[in-house]
Amino acid sequence: MAKRELRPLAEALRSEGLSVPAIAAELGIARSTAFRWTKHLPREGPAQAIARRKAHAKAMTDARWSEHRLERDTERAEILASAAAEVGQLSDRELLLSAQPSTGRKAPNQPRPGGLSSCAFQLRHRSRSR
Template sequence: MPEVSYLRPNLHRMTGFDAAEVRRLRTEEQLSVREIRARTGLGRNRIPELLRGVPAPARTRRPRAKDDLRAEAVALRSTGQSVPEIARRLEVSRSTAYLWVRHLPLTRNREEELERRRAHSKVMTDARWAAHRAARDRAQAETHALAARVVGQLDERDLLLLGAAIYWCEGTKSKPWRRDDHVQFVNSDPGLLSLFLRFLEACGVDRAVPTYRVSIHETADPDAAAEWWSTELGVPLERFRRASLKKHNPTTARLNTGDGYRGCLVINVPRSRELYWRIEGMIAELFRSAAHTFVGGCGPSA
């Protein structure tokens, strides 16, 4: 004789109407599985079968710990971020990031993509060569210190020889087809200009004697550049003449721009024919001496 339960109704053989009732309890009354079991007496496994395809009520859904991260991943994807970038930003695995955004195609502007690739390449290169560059910088600093010990204190002879040499490299020179015995020095390096002014002083020419002129592109500020050169080199601002402006060529990719660009400084020494002859004489003797002298090194090795 089959066992009959007297504690609850015999509902394990439910009709189609009974299945519809379970679905109604789910959709209309928004009951959970536990509440439907208590109402109908059905088993734990039977109710999920009858509710297959019926979404659970919102009130019964437990919030997922990563719902906020998922929403953030979608937002990042909409700005053109790749799956690896999203995974790195949110500190999740790439597979998780992919599952969150796989329904969103990645669309990027060509220029933005090139810029992103350049930035990524720079990061990878910097990481790869960081140790090498640090070792190179240390070696460079040690060599600088070793070379600096060779210089010592400059005397008058040193200044005369150095000044004549740098003038012959960067200064205006007389040519057979253009006789011009006039001292004019042009450069953009404050150190070299300062050294040339020391040379002039060793020759008896005070810094207030020459005239100065800024040669600079017309897109820059010549007055600000003149003030900077005056302060940097300790020369009187009233000795500056009107600046020479170079025309701007928009097709040229100039790198000497920005706040650090101050053009070149032109130093003209008035009534300097005899000074120019002295420079010619020193250079001629330097060339003669170098041709007959062998120097066996460039300083101490330790």
């Protein structure tokens, strides 16, 4: 069969939902040719095949990134727990005051006494000065 006669067949196969490599194998043509002939067609096909491909892609992504996500989530939980322990329980007033801009000027990167974060430092020193 001449290539000219294969093009409508490739378009029909693509409309049925076949992938470019499957079309190339079916018709005995190069994948690049199959792609050029069918790239203008939307990828339509059975909804189950599309859903299966999406589920497979999600499973592969989850398998690749699950360890990283677990490490990231563990690190975030440790940071939050550390910050909560450092700041302690805040009253509504302290919480409101902590959102206000600082009036005292400190040089950037200047360490705070006792290794406190700026929020905890401000809360301690505001309550003492009043």
